[in-house]
Amino acid sequence: MAFNNHHAGPTSQGFQASSFPNYGSPSSNHHRATNPSFDIIEWYPQFQSCHRYFLDVAQHTIPVQALAAFINIQLPFQKQAFPVTSSAASSSRSAGPELGVHLRPNPFANQQNASQPQAVSLIPYLRRLVATGHDSPGVLHGFFGDDWLRGVGSLHEIERRNYLFAAKSADWMKVKQAYDMSSEETVPFLRPLQNVSEKEIQAAESTWSEWLAMQDWMLGPRAPETMGRDPRVKREPQD
Known part of the structure; x- marks a missing residue:
């Protein structure tokens, strides 16, 4: 089902990465x-x-x-x-x-x-x-x-x-x-999940790695030096 409205913002054919601001930054500027x-x-x-x-x-x-x-x-x-x-x-x-x-x-x-x-x-x-x-x-x-x-x-x-x-x-x-x-x-x-961008997947992978680190009590002084690159998260090779 589609709601046709020219004020609908980003196209419903696909989400641009900028359509998904990081939590706490819902302002309309390009940053x-x-x-x-x-x-x-x-x-x-x-x-x-x-x-x-x-x-x-x-x-x-x-x-x-x-x-x-x-x-x-x-x-x-x-x-x-x-x-x-x-x-x-x-x-x-x-x-x-x-x-x-x-x-x-x-x-x-x-x-x-x-x-x-x-x-x-x-x-x-x-x-x-x-x-x-x-x-x-x-x-x-x-x-x-x-x-x-x-x-x-x-x-x-x-x-x-x-x-x-x-x-x-x-x-x-x-x-x-x-x-x-x-x-x-x-x-x-x-x-x-529909209309997923690579940037959205990468952001989810990073946050998921932080969650896995917390499960292992890898917090504070024990936090991994490079968060978001958990070896348990498989990444496909880039062309």
């Missing part, structure tokens, strides 16, 4: 892929923008609802018995009619209790998109809006790396179980 600094105060408003867009707009659109149904994950307004229909915690009415989209009636909409926690995490949706191979820029734009790259781009990169690590750590069944949610929201299928 973002190598800048190790992380200004969490600068990042947070962009993340909030993505969060509001997902709750107030995206979840009430037909393309997002259709894809969510296909990959078997409930949207916040579908959660029982306390649906979240918008970013306003005290709101109990659906935003759908105001946005000009058609929704099936939600029988739980009037049961929302303002005293109940209204926190909605974006991570489960990122994880499900990654695991099912639907994390193209167009889809991420459809879910999280114009600020998706700066707001959830780094989190998206991390979840792609986590998916690689899961595949390396366990067999298919255990990976599937890790990506299941409730008994009603099991992941219907897994796909190998």
Whole structure:
């Protein structure tokens, strides 16, 4: 499924390496892929923008609802018995009619209790998109809006790396179980990570080597002199 939008950022035909900033460097300048600094105060408003867009707009659109149904994950307004229909915690009415989209009636909409926690995490949706191979820029734009790259781009990169690590750590069944949610929201299928760049693989290899070093307590004064070149990681010869 593709979300066609000319504001979708990088082409959905393939990810450029610069589309995956290092954690903590979601700025839009060309140094973002190598800048190790992380200004969490600068990042947070962009993340909030993505969060509001997902709750107030995206979840009430037909393309997002259709894809969510296909990959078997409930949207916040579908959660029982306390649906979240918008970013306003005290709101109990659906935003759908105001946005000009058609929704099936939600029988739980009037049961929302303002005293109940209204926190909605974006991570489960990122994880499900990654695991099912639907994390193209167009889809991420459809879910999280114009600020998706700066707001959830780094989190998206991390979840792609986590998916690689899961595949390396366990067999298919255990990976599937890790990506299941409730008994009603099991992941219907897994796909190998899509649109992977050599730079992304190398970054994952380096981080995986750091993890293996920690497993062996090779930390601090015992840390390897050259981290990221673990002999247990096989590299194919370069032409």
